[in-house]
Amino acid sequence: MKLREVLEIIEGRLITQNVDLDMEVEMGCGADLMSDVLAFTHEGTLLMSGLTNPQVVRTAEMAGIKAIVFVRGKVPPPETIALAEEKGIPLLASKYTMFETCGRLSRAGLPRCGLFESSLRRWEEFFEKQREIE
Amino acid sequence: MKVTRTVQKKEITKLQELAYELKVGQAMTTDVITVTPQTTMAEFREILRANRISGTPVVEGGRMVGIISIEDLIKALAAGELGATVEEKMTKDPVSLYADEPLIHAVSKFERLGYGRFPVLDREGRLVGIIVQGDIVRALLHRLEIEYHEEEIHRYRASHIFEDILADRITLVFRYHVKGGDFAHGGEASSRLKRTLTRLGIHPHAVRRIAIASYEAEMNVVIYAEEGEITAEVQPDRIRLLVTDRGPGIPDVEKAMEPGFSTAPEWVRELGFGAGMGLPNIKDCSDEMRLESEVGVGTRLEIVIYLEPEG
Numbered sequence: 393m394k395l396r397e398v399l400e401i402i403e404g405r406l407i408t409q410n411v412d413l414d415m416e417v418e419m420g421c422g423a424d425l426m427s428d429v430l431a432f433t434h435e436g437t438l439l440m441s442g443l444t445n446p447q448v449v450r451t452a453e454m455a456g457i458k459a460i461v462f463v464r465g466k467v468p469p470p471e472t473i474a475l476a477e478e479k480g481i482p483l484l485a486s487k488y489t490m491f492e493t494c495g496r497l498s499r500a501g502l503p504r505c506g507l508f509e510s511s512l513r514r515w516e517e518f519f520e521k522q523r524e525i526e
Numbered sequence: 527m528k529v530t531r532t533v534q535k536k537e538i539t540k541l542q543e544l545a546y547e548l549k550v551g552q553a554m555t556t557d558v559i560t561v562t563p564q565t566t567m568a569e570f571r572e573i574l575r576a577n578r579i580s581g582t583p584v585v586e587g588g589r590m591v592g593i594i595s596i597e598d599l600i601k602a603l604a605a606g607e608l609g610a611t612v613e614e615k616m617t618k619d620p621v622s623l624y625a626d627e628p629l630i631h632a633v634s635k636f637e638r639l640g641y642g643r644f645p646v647l648d649r650e651g652r653l654v655g656i657i658v659q660g661d662i663v664r665a666l667l668h669r670l671e672i673e674y675h676e677e678e679i680h681r682y683r684a685s686h687i688f689e690d691i692l693a694d695r696i697t698l699v700f701r702y703h704v705k706g707g708d709f710a711h712g713g714e715a716s717s718r719l720k721r722t723l724t725r726l727g728i729h730p731h732a733v734r735r736i737a738i739a740s741y742e743a744e745m746n747v748v749i750y751a752e753e754g755e756i757t758a759e760v761q762p763d764r765i766r767l768l769v770t771d772r773g774p775g776i777p778d779v780e781k782a783m784e785p786g787f788s789t790a791p792e793w794v795r796e797l798g799f800g801a802g803m804g805l806p807n808i809k810d811c812s813d814e815m816r817l818e819s820e821v822g823v824g825t826r827l828e829i830v831i832y833l834e835p836e837g
Contacts, residue, residue: 426745427803430738431810435730443798447745450713451798454720454741456734471710510810514785 393417393502395459395482398438401500402493404461407468407483408476415482417458419503422494426451433457433505440486440493444468449475457481463490542630544669545662550632551625553665554646554655560585561594563613567602570594570612583645583653584616590645590653592616622647625654629665632657685727688762698726698760704747706773709797712748715756716741726760732833736765739811742804743769743827749794750774751824762833767812769827776819783809783817 396413399406417438423429424442433439435456441448444466452460459482462468467485468476476483486493498504559582561570574580574596581595594616602608602615622645623632635644636659646655688696700722702715720737724730740756747754751773759766776782783805790800809815812829819825 424798425801425803426798427742427801427807430742431803431807435734441798445797446710447713447797447799450717450741453717454713454734454737456730510806 393438393497393500395484397500398459398461398497398502399484401496402461402484402486402488404484404486407462407473407485408481411482415458417502419505420494420497421457421505422463422490424490429457430455431510432508437505438497438502440490440497442466442490444472446472446475448472449479449481452481453479459484461486461493463488463493541666541670544666545630545633546628548629548665548669549625550623550627550629550646550657551655553629553632553661554625554657555661556655558583558645558653558656560653561612562586563591563611563616565612566608567599567610567612567615568608571599571608574599581643583620583656584612585653588652590620590622590647590651592618593620593643593645595642620645623657624649629662632662636662681725681727684722684725687726696762700758700760702756704744704754704756704771706748706750706752706754706771709748712745713741716744719756719758723758723760723765728760728765728833732765732831735811735831736767739808739829739831740767740769742808743767745799746804746825747771747773749790749799754824764833765831767827767829767831770824772824775821775823775825776817777821779817779819 393416394413395411395415395417398404398417399413418436419434420438420440421429421433422440423432426447429439429451433455437455437457438459438461439452439457440461440463442463444462448460449472451457460476461484463486465487468483473483488496559573559577559579561573561582561584563584563586573582581593583590584592584594594612598615602610621635621639621641623635625646625648632644643656643658645653646657648654687698700719702719704715705711716737719740720733723733723736736758744756747769751771754769754771754773757768759768781787784802785806786802788800788802794800805817808827808829811831813832814830816828817825
């Protein structure tokens with residue numbers, strides 16, 4: 393999905409300058425926990441987040457996140473914008489909540505990042521244990 | 527010798543890739559000089575001379591009806607037929623190319639047919655340009671110039687380092703200093719390491735794993751310790767990452783490895799960190815992991831990621 397379409401679907405606005413609106417994002421992830429972003433995304437992901445500090449951009453850079461959408465009307469401080477411009481990571485703004493922003497994009501066909509082995513293992517171990525107790 | 531061959535092979539592949547990507551329309555000359563069927567061969571000779579070209583399409587009523595070249599002119603000269611019209615001497619129904627065809631079609635047509643030029647048409651059959659072999663070379667070089675921007679040049683230079691250095695064992699060592707409590711600059715060391723590894727031509731998947739592990743470890747140093755150091759040792763088949771700090775240490779290493787266990791203060795959590803996922807994340811990214819810590823002294827984290835052989 394192109395950033396141009398993302399903006400249209402979420403009725404969003406651009407924060408950073410000189411953005412290539414034809415840039416493709418391959419999937420979406422919504423998270424406010426940076427460790428979750430690092431663990432549960434792939435290269436080429438569009439990140440939805442309510443966190444606006446510069447570490448969001450750093451995290452995006454490390455995880456190969458293509459662009460970031462700030463949800464629930466949050467706008468980032470200047471240092472976040474400056475770092476994003478430097479790293480060439482487009483910042484977008486959505487007035488909608490995390491749920492609605494992700495929902496709109498998902499409905500429009502933006503794929504999810506899928507399941508991850510590490511979390512699935514923990515999930516299965518937990519319910520395995522619970523069954524043993526019963 | 528081996529190095530040179532590899533370089534050449536890579537360059538050719540890149541050129542071939544571009545020849546598929548670029549369209550004939552992007553390489554052709556659009557400012558086409560044409561003649562009509564009624565033009566005489568004498569007039570045609572003047573047109574060639576004045577424009578320093580070797581052939582033109584023949585157009586009548588907006589449609590291309592043939593092509594005429596310097597070879598046709600030479601034959602006409604030899605036969606003393608300079609008064610003849612272009613129509614009598616031209617090649618009818620010339621082989622042409624479409625503007626939206628990949629450039630590689632032009633390359634193969636030049637090679638197969640041996641002609642000096644091809645007229646270029648749009649899908650409605652209108653003449654939109656002309657292409658000679660020099661146009662192809664120029665378009666490819668121009669595109670290469672655009673594509674090889676600065677970062678690629680860095681990457682190109684650095685990625686051959688393993689081939690260029692001769693030794694039984696090669697280890698490149700990169701060291702980065704990390705300041706504790708400096709949240710504003712937290713992650714800079716990992717950012718620089720990631721860029722360095724990318725330039726070295728290490729596979730993006732491996733780079734991403736190292737970058738994530740290094741960043742999580744760096745943020746731990748920033749949050750908990752006074753100062754620390756990140757060392758990356760790059761070998762052709764593996765990367766060893768060592769993160770050491772002078773800090774409070776971890777009282778119970780096993781407990782710290784449990785997902786969700788955290789001792790992070792509230793301000794750290796508000797920034798999106800300290801949810802007890804850092805160490806489990808590092809473990810998931812690495813092939814080997816060792817964590818040693820002494821309370822009141824510091825922590826030493828060592829991870830190894832194997833690099834898959836290329837090919």
